[in-house]
Amino acid sequence: MPRLKEDQLKKIYEERKQQITLAAVRIFAQRGLPGTKISMITAEAGVSHGLFYHYFKTKEELFTSLVREAIETSMKEMDSLSQLTVSPIEKIKILTQGMLDENGAPYFMLLHRARNFEEVPEEVSQLIQQYPVDVYVKLLLPLFEEGQQRGEVADGEAEELIASYLTVLSGVMVLGKGYVTPQVDWLLRFVEKK
Amino acid sequence: MPRLKEDQLKKIYEERKQQITLAAVRIFAQRGLPGTKISMITAEAGVSHGLFYHYFKTKEELFTSLVREAIETSMKEMDSLSQLTVSPIEKIKILTQGMLDENGAPYFMLLHRARNFEEVPEEVSQLIQQYPVDVYVKLLLPLFEEGQQRGEVADGEAEELIASYLTVLSGVMVLGKGYVTPQVDWLLRFVEKK
Amino acid sequence: MPRLKEDQLKKIYEERKQQITLAAVRIFAQRGLPGTKISMITAEAGVSHGLFYHYFKTKEELFTSLVREAIETSMKEMDSLSQLTVSPIEKIKILTQGMLDENGAPYFMLLHRARNFEEVPEEVSQLIQQYPVDVYVKLLLPLFEEGQQRGEVADGEAEELIASYLTVLSGVMVLGKGYVTPQVDWLLRFVEKK
Amino acid sequence: MPRLKEDQLKKIYEERKQQITLAAVRIFAQRGLPGTKISMITAEAGVSHGLFYHYFKTKEELFTSLVREAIETSMKEMDSLSQLTVSPIEKIKILTQGMLDENGAPYFMLLHRARNFEEVPEEVSQLIQQYPVDVYVKLLLPLFEEGQQRGEVADGEAEELIASYLTVLSGVMVLGKGYVTPQVDWLLRFVEKK
DNA sequence: GATGAATGAGTCTTCATTCAT
DNA sequence: GATGAATGAAGACTCATTCAT
Secondary structure, three states: OOOOOHHHHHHHHHHHHHHHHHHHHHHHHHHHHHHOOHHHHHHHHOOOHHHHHHHOOOHHHHHHHHHHHHHHHHHHHHHHHHHOOOOHHHHHHHHHHHHHOOOOHHHHHHHHHHHHOOOOOHHHHHHHHHOOHHHHHHHHHHHHHHHHHOOOEOOOOHHHHHHHHHHHHHHHHHHOOOOOOOOHHHHHOOOEOO | OHHHHHHHHHHHHHHHHHHHHHHHHHHHHHHHHHHOOHHHHHHHHOOOHHHHHHHOOOHHHHHHHHHHHHHHHHHHHHHHHHHOOOOHHHHHHHHHHHHHOOOOHHHHHHHHHHHHOOOOOHHHHHHHHHOOHHHHHHHHHHHHHHHHHOOOEOOOOHHHHHHHHHHHHHHHHHHOOOOOOOOHHHHHOOOEOO | OOOOOHHHHHHHHHHHHHHHHHHHHHHHHHHHHHHOOHHHHHHHHOOOHHHHHHHOOOHHHHHHHHHHHHHHHHHHHHHHHHHOOOOHHHHHHHHHHHHHOOOOHHHHHHHHHHHHOOOOOHHHHHHHHHOOHHHHHHHHHHHHHHHHHOOOEOOOOHHHHHHHHHHHHHHHHHHOOOOOOOOHHHHHOOOEOO | OHHHHHHHHHHHHHHHHHHHHHHHHHHHHHHHHHHOOHHHHHHHHOOOHHHHHHHOOOHHHHHHHHHHHHHHHHHHHHHHHHHOOOOHHHHHHHHHHHHHOOOOHHHHHHHHHHHHOOOOOHHHHHHHHHOOHHHHHHHHHHHHHHHHHHOOEOOOOHHHHHHHHHHHHHHHHHHOOOOOOOOHHHHHOOOEOO
């Protein structure tokens, strides 16, 4: 029988896993799947490379689970906008700020990499196909349409407007250091009426 | 006719080199340096992998020379804007169109990869440091200032506006397939006055 | 265009492949799949470990193909007995000699390992299930029945006799060095009448 | 009652050790030394892998001690034949039955593996050299010679006959599942006179 | 005694690069 | 110039072993 309570073991397990996961997100985001070596992740996490395999089956498996997580998180965040009790344009502002947030960036970067570049595991390809940009567009459609009715959001084909705006936001997010991040208010020019 | 023969050989040499280079740009742009295998390049170019080394010393060397070329080309293009005899906002439109041009995209992608991600050869790091985004900003500054004076371009700190716009354009370019590419006129909202 | 004729390349390719294969058979037979390291095979074959992967996809793939080959060869050999124009007991003697033959032993050892021991690739398990000992028994049944009718072969349930004899022969073959190989005439006592 | 407690601990110790040992014999016999992972043994024994190292220093040490045990047991069994008060051929029958006994098989398999295959620890090699098949032959020689004198055992060079018979029995034993185990009476044909 | 987290040596495998032809 | 056989450094992954709890 173990001296350590099951709880304690569980806690250690989850903490270590989280620790490695966080390191992995950062490095995957920066270097991509083929550019990321296990040794980079474990060095960043401060553990031995052997421990990686105590927690994850393969590099690909971890990458895949991170992409899955990123999709879920981004869907949830966009969805949660509808709960807020502010005007549409305010919601769009919040969305914009959220997407430019430093902390979220690595996840978006991951998605970007999964979506466009590189050799990715089959499962990632499938996930990406299941959640094309279009899904986000549909999710945001009511918000933008309401904004148009209220005269807050620029007229025109709402779906294209949303898709274009998401492209811009994603692009900005993906670039990261080396580029100047535009002010939120400037970015909103793309969608504001007049 | 040894002369003729020499010319022919030279021509074949250049053609082959170009053939491999074009393949390399595409694949480097899509997969990055570590994600690109020599075999991918040579397969795409339709030659044996051994031949690669007749034309290039190493994978890194090719990557580096492509980055150098990309920098030169982009500098030249921006510079050439000043020769045109159209209004500032028109020039910015042309710039925008140029950057979104399909053909140019791979080069920009390459630059993007060199600028942000991945392990790159030392020489590439140096090139990138010599040509930060700021250099482009300075290059475009007269154009935007003139635009502001004429009331065509949005007010505000011109350098930040340029840098931000370049971020937006670069971001859009980098995303590629999987995202909706915004229309040029729509993108111009970011810099247009009113 | 290659300087070497396609034939020559093909020849080199086949020779090298054969060279590695032979080394592999010996070592797999002696050490089994998990006991065989790629470095052992390539050292025995006198090539670099990298070359192994020029000719084979994985260690498992090679093992599998060898098992397949072993099955085919053994089936063919038993089948070819029926072509001979000698008495049944003579054929059984030839079979016995053939199975004890040093050269064939590694292949049988391989089959034995695949049949009984060790972790083997899924495909090997399937092959082994498709070709149980029973298949050999059926193949030899006419031969033994004719022998019984002629009074050359011991009476009794022919199928069990064959199966038992194959067990004995396989066992002897599998043991190899460290044990005394029984004389063929002595082994024939198991099946000879009286 | 520290005394009682000590006894109990000792008992638990021995039981656990036995439990792991039994699991190890089975798996070593089936998979060989390199094919056996500590985790397989501990899973089979139903304990954590860490516990293995409370009872054994290394995998090799356990394997070696098992081989030693197998040698001792087999020597003892053959030796005990001479105590019996039955005819030589009866004794040979008992020997045969003993060797085919399911329970003993794993030990013989172990010996077989140690004798022929695989990478074994230096100490095992030495044990095997100290107890070649020849030792068993010498042990059984009086028995077979008596059998020949009585006309129960086939004529001929007794030592070769014994060695050959041991080969046959060992072979049958080693094959295990997948093969038909011959009946004892049928195997005796090999040594019986007539 | 017992557990499982942690480590690192050893293998498998990939792939950039060289080189004989 | 062109090819593909050959090499070996580097990276992914496994697993025996240690050790804190």
